[in-house]
Amino acid sequence: SSSSSSSDKKKKKQTLSTTTDSFVTTLLPLMNNLLRQFQTDSNCLTNLASLCQYFCSSETMTHHPKLKTPLRDMVQTLVDIYGTVGDESSLPVIVESLATLMESSHENDNSTVRALCQTQLSQLTQNLTERLLELLQSKAPAKEPKKKKKKRKTRRSSTSVDDDDEEEDDDNKENDKEFAIHRCIQRLSILAKRIRIQEFWPHDFRQELVDAMTKRLEERQLGAKTEDDTDDPMENIIPLIWQKEISTDVHEACSHATKHTLDFLLACLAWDLYTAKQEENLSVDKDEDEDEDDDNKEEEEEDENDDTKVEEYADHVIVQQRDALVEFLGTCFQQFLPEEEDEEDSMYTDDHIQFSDTVQLAALQTCGDLRSLLPKSWNQARSPFLRAVALTEDQVLIGGSIRYFRSKTNDLRDQEELDVEDVSTVHRWLLPFGRSLVANWSESNRREAGYVFAHSVGSGRAAQDLLLALGQCCKRMDPVRLMETHMATLRTSFDAWLAHEPEDVESERPTDDEMAAFAAAEEDHRDEFELLLQQSKCLAQMLKPNKKALEAKLQDPMLAFLKEGIRFAFSVADEGEEDELLPGARLTFLLVLEHFGKLCKPQNAIVLRDYWTEQVSMLQRDPDYDQAHQDDLDAMEQFAKLMNFPVTAAASSSVGQSPKSVLVQDYDDDVDDDEEEDSVAQTPRRSSVSRSSVARSSVSTALSPLLEEEEEESKSSGGGGGGARRSSVSMDTLEEEEEDNAVVEDES
Numbered sequence: 001s002s003s004s005s006s007s008d009k010k011k012k013k014q015t016l017s018t019t020t021d022s023f024v025t026t027l028l029p030l031m032n033n034l035l036r037q038f039q040t041d042s043n044c045l046t047n048l049a050s051l052c053q054y055f056c057s058s059e060t061m062t063h064h065p066k067l068k069t070p071l072r073d074m075v076q077t078l079v080d081i082y083g084t085v086g087d088e089s090s091l092p093v094i095v096e097s098l099a100t101l102m103e104s105s106h107e108n109d110n111s112t113v114r115a116l117c118q119t120q121l122s123q124l125t126q127n128l129t130e131r132l133l134e135l136l137q138s139k140a141p142a143k144e145p146k147k148k149k150k151k152r153k154t155r156r157s158s159t160s161v162d163d164d165d166e167e168e169d170d171d172n173k174e175n176d177k178e179f180a181i182h183r184c185i186q187r188l189s190i191l192a193k194r195i196r197i198q199e200f201w202p203h204d205f206r207q208e209l210v211d212a213m214t215k216r217l218e219e220r221q222l223g224a225k226t227e228d229d230t231d232d233p234m235e236n237i238i239p240l241i242w243q244k245e246i247s248t249d250v251h252e253a254c255s256h257a258t259k260h261t262l263d264f265l266l267a268c269l270a271w272d273l274y275t276a277k278q279e280e281n282l283s284v285d286k287d288e289d290e291d292e293d294d295d296n297k298e299e300e301e302e303d304e305n306d307d308t309k310v311e312e313y314a315d316h317v318i319v320q321q322r323d324a325l326v327e328f329l330g331t332c333f334q335q336f337l338p339e340e341e342d343e344e345d346s347m348y349t350d351d352h353i354q355f356s357d358t359v360q361l362a363a364l365q366t367c368g369d370l371r372s373l374l375p376k377s378w379n380q381a382r383s384p385f386l387r388a389v390a391l392t393e394d395q396v397l398i399g400g401s402i403r404y405f406r407s408k409t410n411d412l413r414d415q416e417e418l419d420v421e422d423v424s425t426v427h428r429w430l431l432p433f434g435r436s437l438v439a440n441w442s443e444s445n446r447r448e449a450g451y452v453f454a455h456s457v458g459s460g461r462a463a464q465d466l467l468l469a470l471g472q473c474c475k476r477m478d479p480v481r482l483m484e485t486h487m488a489t490l491r492t493s494f495d496a497w498l499a500h501e502p503e504d505v506e507s508e509r510p511t512d513d514e515m516a517a518f519a520a521a522e523e524d525h526r527d528e529f530e531l532l533l534q535q536s537k538c539l540a541q542m543l544k545p546n547k548k549a550l551e552a553k554l555q556d557p558m559l560a561f562l563k564e565g566i567r568f569a570f571s572v573a574d575e576g577e578e579d580e581l582l583p584g585a586r587l588t589f590l591l592v593l594e595h596f597g598k599l600c601k602p603q604n605a606i607v608l609r610d611y612w613t614e615q616v617s618m619l620q621r622d623p624d625y626d627q628a629h630q631d632d633l634d635a636m637e638q639f640a641k642l643m644n645f646p647v648t649a650a651a652s653s654s655v656g657q658s659p660k661s662v663l664v665q666d667y668d669d670d671v672d673d674d675e676e677e678d679s680v681a682q683t684p685r686r687s688s689v690s691r692s693s694v695a696r697s698s699v700s701t702a703l704s705p706l707l708e709e710e711e712e713e714s715k716s717s718g719g720g721g722g723g724a725r726r727s728s729v730s731m732d733t734l735e736e737e738e739e740d741n742a743v744v745e746d747e748s
Contacts, residue, residue, distance in 0.1 A: 025067065028055050032073040035081060042087040049093045052078060053100035072116055075101070079120045082187065083127065091190050099194045118200075125191065125200035132184040133205055135177055136212040178250045182257040185209070189260040192267035196275070206265060206321060210328050213261050216254055217331050217359065222352055223338075237347055248351045255355045258332065259362035265325050266366055270373060272318050273389070280385045309384030318389050322374060326397065329370075332363035333400025339407060360404045361428070367397045368432025372439040398448050405429065406451065415460030426462040430455070434470050441477045450489035457534040464538065471542030479543065480557045486539045487564055493535060494589050497528050532592060540595035558600050559607055565593040566608070569636075570615040572622075583622040587632035590639035597642050605643050612645045 031052065038044035055071060075098065082094045102117035191197050198204070219241050242251075313319055335356045340346045371391055378390035412429055415421045433452045437444050456467040474482045502521035505514050543558075545551035569589040573580040597605070616636075619625065640647035 024055050027051070028067055028074065029070045031055070032070060032077050035074070035077045039081050039085060042089050045081070045085070045087070046090045046093050049078065049090060049097050052097040053104075055101070068112060071113065075116055075120050079124050083124060088186065091187065092194075095190050095194045102195075121191075121195065122200040125188070125197055126202055128184050128188050128191075129201050129205060132181065132188065133208065135181050135184065136208065138177065175246055175250050178253045178257075182253040182260070185257050185264060186260045189264040189267065192264050192271070196271045198268065198271060204317075206268065207324060209261060210265070210324050213258055214328060214331050217258065217335065220251065220254065220355065221334060222348065222356065238352075242352070251351060251355050252358075255358035258359050262325075262329070262332070262362050262366040265321065265328070266369055266373070269318065269321050269325065269370075272321065273373065276316070276318055276385070276389075280383065282383055282385070310388045313385055313388035316385075316388065322370075322389065322391060325366075325370065326391070326393070329363050329367060330396045330400065332359050333396070333404065335359045336400070336404060336407070357408075360400075364401050364404060365428075365432045367401050368435045371397065371436035375439045376443040377440065398445050401433070402448055402451055405433070409455075412455050412459040412463060415463060416458055418460070421460045421462050423462050426460065426466065430463060430466055434466065437470065438473055438477075441474050441481065444481070444485075446481070446485045446488045447492075449485040450492055453485060453489045453539060454493055454535065456538040458531050468538070468542060471539075475542060479554055483543065483557055483561045486543070487561060489539065490532075490536060490565075490589075490592055491568055493532050494586070494592060497525070497532055498586070500528065501525060529588075536592045537595045540599060543596070543599060545599075554599075555601065555604050558596065559604060561596060562593060562600060562605075563608055563611055565589065565596070566612060566615060569593070570619055582627050582629075583619055583625050584628040584632040584636070587628075588635045591635050594639060594642055597639070600643075602644065605645075608643070609645055612640075612643075616646065 034048055078094050337356045374391040376392055378386040379392050381387055437449055455463050505518050569586050637647050
C-alpha cells in the first residue's frame with residue numbers, strides 16, 4: 001500500500017509538472033504583446049501582471065531554452081509599464097510579480113531569471129531616483145511681485161500679452177513638476193514596500209527627500225506668519241502659494257506625495273532594521289535566547305548598563321533615519337487647522353481642509369507603524385543596539401496624533417447612527433493607536449489610551465468590538481496598567497461631562513423658546529451621562545477575569561482602582577490647581593464606579609471602609625457643605641449601599657445643616673439584591689437653581705495625575721493578589737499629563 005501511495009504521488013507530481021510546463025510554454029510567448037496591448041485597461045493589466053509571477057520554473061527553462069527571450073521581453077515590458085502607466089491600482093501587482101520572479105528564481109537556482117530581474121529593477125530604481133532628485137533640486141523661476149499700475153484708457157500692448165503668456169507657461173511647468181514628483185515618489189514607495197530598494201539606488205538620498213518635502217509643507221502651512229510684515233492680514237494666515245491661480249490638483253498631488261514619502265521612509269527603515277538585526281546577530285525567537293551559552297549571557301548583562309556601547313550607535317543609519325522621520329512627522333502634524341466656531345465665515349477653504357487632513361492622516365498611520373517598529377521596551381533590552389534604536393522620545397508623535405484624532409472624533413461618533421457602518425473608517429482611526437499601544441503597552445501613554453478607549457461606546461459596533469479585543473489583549477500583558485488607563489478614560493470623560501452642564505437662563509422672565517432650549521440642553525446632558533455609564537460598563541467588562549487565578553491577582557489592583565476613584569469623587573480641585581469646585585461636585589462619579597465595584601469581593605472591600613469614612617468626614621466638615629447638591633449626595637448614598645460603606649443618615653435632611661448634626665450609619669451587609677439592581681446607575685437630574693458643578697472660581701477639565709507609589713516587582717504568593725506586579729492600594733502616576741499635546745502646540 002505504501003508503494004502504491006508513493007507511486008500515486010509521483011504521478012500527481014508529474015501531471016502537475018506537465019500542466020505547469022504546458023501553461024508556461026503556451027502563454028509566455030504571448031505575454032509581451034498582451035501586456036502592451038492592454039496596458040491602458042487597468043483590470044486587464046492587473047490580471048495579466050498577476051500571471052507573470054508563475055513563469056520562473058527552472059525545469060521549464062531547462063527544457064525550453066528558447067523561452068528565455070520571451071521571458072526577458074516580458075520582464076522588460078513590466079518595468080516599462082511600471083514607469084509610465086497612469087493607473088495606480090496595477091502598480092503593486094507589477095512589483096509583486098517582479099519580486100516573486102526574482103525570489104523564486106533564487107530558490108530554484110535559476111541565475112538567468114534572477115540576474116535579469118535584478119538588472120531591470122536596479123535600472124528602474126536608478127531612473128526613478130535620478131528623476132526625483134532632478135525635480136527636487138530644480139528651482140522655480142524667480143518672479144518679481146506685481147506692481148500696481150495706474151489705469152490708462154490705451155489699448156493693451158502686445159508686450160503685456162507676452163508677459164502673461166510667459167508667466168502662465170512658468171506656472172504650468174511648476175504644476176507639472178509637482179505631479180512628476182508625486183509619480184516618482186509613489187513608485188519608489190511601492191517598490192520599497194516589497195523589495196529592499198537600498199540594494200539598487202545609486203546613493204542614500206533620504207535626507208535630501210525629507211528636506212525637500214519639509215520645505216513644500218512649510219510653504220503651504222496655514223496659519224504660519226510670514227517673515228515680512230504686510231498690510232494685508234490674510235497674507236499672515238494664508239501663504240502666497242495658496243493664493244496663486246493654479247489647479248487645486250497641484251496641492252492634492254503635494255499632499256499625496258507627502259503620504260508616499262512617509263511610506264517610503266518607513267519601509268526603508270524597516271529593511272535597514274531587518275538587515276542590522278542580522279548583522280548584530282540578534283534573534284527574535286525567545287527560545288533561542290534561553291538556549292544561549294552562559295558566557296554570552298554574562299557578556300550581555302555587562303553590556304546592559306554600559307552607556308558607551310549605546311553611544312557607539314549614535315551615527316548608525318537607523319538612528320539617523322529614525323530621528324529624521326520623527327522630525328518630518330512633526331512637520332506634518334503642524335498642518336493642523338483649529339476648529340472655528342463659524343464655519344460659514346471660515347478663512348479656510350475645502351482645499352485647505354482636505355490638504356491638512358490628508359497629510360495628518362498619513363502621519364497618524366505612520367506614527368502607529370513607527371512606534372510598533374521601534375518599541376519603547378527596547379530601551380531595557382540587553383543589546384546596546386536595541387537600546388540605541390528604541391523610540392523613547394515620542395511626545396511629539398503622541399501629541400500630534402491625539403490632537404488630530406480628537407478633532408475628527410465626529411467621524412467615529414457618526415458610525416453609531418448609520419444603518420451600515422463604514423468599517424474602513426473605524427480601522428483608519430483606531431488601528432494605528434491599537435498597534436502602537438499593544439507594542440508599547442508596558443510603557444504606554446495612559447492619556448493616549450484613554451482617548452482611544454473612550455470610543456468603546458457611542459462609535460458603533462465595529463469600534464466596540466475592536467476596542468474590546470484590544471482591551472483583552474492589553475489585560476493579558478498588564479491588567480494593572482489597563483485599570484490605570486480606564487481610570488484616565490473615565491475621569492477625562494466625566495470632567496468633560498461636568499464642564500458641559502447647561503447654563504441657567506439669565507433672564508428673570510424667560511420666554512418659552514429660552515425654556516425649551518434649556519430643557520433640550522438638560523436632556524442632552526442626561527444623555528451624555530447615560531453614555532458615560534455605558535462606557536463604564538464596557539470598560540469594566542474588559543477587566544472581568546475569566547480565570548480564578550487572574551481573579552485573585554486582580555483583587556488588590558481593583559482596590560487601588562476604587563480607592564483612586566473615591567479620592568477623585570470627593571476631591572474639589574486637581575493637584576496643582578487653585579480653582580476649586582463646590583463640595584461634592586464630583587460625587588456623581590461614584591455612579592460611574594459601580595460596575596467596577598461589583599468586581600470587588602465584599603470581604604476585600606472592607607479594606608476601603610476607613611478611607612471612605614475619612615473622605616465622608618472631610619466632606620461634612622467643609623464650610624460650604626450646606627451648598628452640596630442633592631443629586632451628588634444621592635449618588636454617594638447609592639454607592640455606599642452597593643459597597644456596604646457608612647454614609648450620612650438622611651442625605652436629604654443633611655443639606656443645609658451643620659456638619660455636627662449629620663449622623664453616620666452603616667448599611668447592613670444583607671442588602672436586597674433586587675433593590676441594589678434598581679438603584680444602580682440612575683441618571684442624575686440637576687436642578688436649574690442649585691448647581692453643584694458651579695466652581696468656587698471656575699471649572700477645570702484637566703486630568704490630574706493619578707496618585708501612585710514606585711512600581712515594584714512583586715513575586716509574592718498566596719492571598720491578597722499574589723503575583724501582581726503592583727499590589728499596594730495606589731495607582732501609577734500619569735506623568736504624561738498635558739505634555740503630549742503641549743509639545744506639538746508649542747512648536748506650532
